[in-house]
Amino acid sequence: MKRYAELAPSQRTIMTPGPVEVDPRVLRALSYPILGQFDPEFTSYMNDTMEMLRSLFRTANHWAFPVDGTSRSGIEAVLTSLIEPGDKVLIPIYGRFGNLLYEIAERVGAEVVYIEKEWGSVFDPGEVISAIHREKPALVLMVHGETSTGRMQPLAEIGKVCRELGILFVVDAVATIGGVPVNTDEWFIDAVIGGTQKCLSVPSGMAPMTYNDIAAAKLNARKTIERGLRTTADSASASCTVRRPVIRSNYLDLSQLQDYWSPARLNHHTEMTSMLYALREGLRLVLEEGLEARFARHRLHESALVAGLEAMGLTLYGDPSCKLPVVTCIAIPESIDGDSVRSMLLNRFGIEIASSFGSLKGKIWRIGTMGYSCRQQNVLQLLGALEAVLIRHGAGIHTGAGLQAALDVYDQT
Numbered sequence: 002m003k004r005y006a007e008l009a010p011s012q013r014t015i016m017t018p019g020p021v022e023v024d025p026r027v028l029r030a031l032s033y034p035i036l037g038q039f040d041p042e043f044t045s046y047m048n049d050t051m052e053m054l055r056s057l058f059r060t061a062n063h064w065a066f067p068v069d070g071t072s073r074s075g076i077e078a079v080l081t082s083l084i085e086p087g088d089k090v091l092i093p094i095y096g097r098f099g100n101l102l103y104e105i106a107e108r109v110g111a112e113v114v115y116i117e118k119e120w121g122s123v124f125d126p127g128e129v130i131s132a133i134h135r136e137k138p139a140l141v142l143m144v145h146g147e148t149s150t151g152r153m154q155p156l157a158e159i160g161k162v163c164r165e166l167g168i169l170f171v172v173d174a175v176a177t178i179g180g181v182p183v184n185t186d187e188w189f190i191d192a193v194i195g196g197t198q199k200c201l202s203v204p205s206g207m208a209p210m211t212y213n214d215i216a217a218a219k220l221n222a223r224k225t226i227e228r229g230l231r232t233t234a235d236s237a238s239a240s241c242t243v244r245r246p247v248i249r250s251n252y253l254d255l256s257q258l259q260d261y262w263s264p265a266r267l268n269h270h271t272e273m274t275s276m277l278y279a280l281r282e283g284l285r286l287v288l289e290e291g292l293e294a295r296f297a298r299h300r301l302h303e304s305a306l307v308a309g310l311e312a313m314g315l316t317l318y319g320d321p322s323c324k325l326p327v328v329t330c331i332a333i334p335e336s337i338d339g340d341s342v343r344s345m346l347l348n349r350f351g352i353e354i355a356s357s358f359g360s361l362k363g364k365i366w367r368i369g370t371m372g373y374s375c376r377q378q379n380v381l382q383l384l385g386a387l388e389a390v391l392i393r394h395g396a397g398i399h400t401g402a403g404l405q406a407a408l409d410v411y412d413q414t
């Protein structure tokens with residue numbers, strides 16, 4: 002019989018835009034005993050999690066809970082539940098994750114219209130607002146932080162116009178939540194999805210999200226149970242005539258999920274006990290640190306990293322005025338093999354940075370400074386290792402300058 006070695010994953014320094022390193026307290030939480038999903042001890046952890054998510058998203062919304070699955074499942078749950086087939090949806094796209102919103106919206110039967118911005122920049126809010134007036138959509142879907150290009154879209158003005166016109170405003174804040182302010186209520190966002198494995202530094206596998214009463218009203222109007230659909234959520238309705246599902250997913254039907262996260266605790270799927278522990282501990286860490294302090298920490302390590310890279314003589318990619326603070330994109334120098342540099346960083350130094358997608362493939366590296374990975378030791382190790390690897394690859398860089406510039410940033414604070 003084939004024998005398999007015991008699991009022994011290497012300790013890595015992960016400087017990608019996710020997944021990132023996880024705080025040891027969160028890893029410990031993952032090893033705690035399992036509780037049943039209706040055990041009052043467990044449901045009190047669920048309630049704590051809802052409360053902490055409201056603080057994280059800076060919202061007074063009643064509904065704030067995680068969808069079980071990666072961030073994409075949260076996005077898909079919101080779009081599947083809030084878009085009715087035939088709804089006109091406007092998607093301003095400025096990177097890969099805008100395309101994801103497009104794909105999901107189209108799959109759930111939306112009539113999608115989009116505007117597009119060249120990768121490396123974002124929209125002037127006025128451009129989106131004129132498209133809204135022109136197209137009169139039922140929903141506007143936007144990405145807050147585009148990890149693919151390292152850009153961040155200002156949202157407040159767009160949200161305000163959507164609210165005035167009765168348009169639902171849905172935001173993918175997967176990359177920004179916990180690292181950069183996401184002001185759900187102040188920016189008039191009706192539904193917003195975050196991610197665990199990025200700035201929250203929890204493993205991948207849950208999608209924290211929140212939606213307001215306006216979104217809930219649309220959702221509840223589509224509620225499967227009330228339409229007499231045969232459903233496992235309510236055994237009494239099992240004798241009802243089977244009708245066509247209104248929300249075309251069972252797993253991602255927010256109207257059913259919210260019934261489990263409500264005091265009624267209507268059964269849906271089996272809650273992911275261990276992931277809920279991990280998320281709860283991750284949120285506790287965020288709130289202990291304090292949101293403002295956490296945002297400032299992300300800014301500090303970004304500045305040290307950027308100072309180091311520029312002092313080395315490397316060029317950053319994209320419009321600096323809309324740089325996403327938690328992702329730094331570097332133009333790969335002429336005649337340097339980007340993948341070879343990344344492999345050497347990983348194999349010799351145990352440091353991981355990211356490549357890129359689509360038209361940017363082979364042109365930029367992406368470095369994340371997110372969550373628990375966003376710390377001085379990691380930034381300094383990366384700059385030192387990157388310098389050595391670039392010299393090894395024959396790149397013309399200012400030897401010795403990078404680390405000193407980063408140290409200067411740290412010494413000034």
Ligand SMILES: *Cc1c(COP(=O)(O)O)cnc(C)c1O
Binds near residue numbers: 019072146148196
């Ligand atoms: C990472 C990311 C996603 C996808 O998250 P998964 O957890 O891989 O499903 C979606 N949107 C943005 C902006 C991201 O950065």
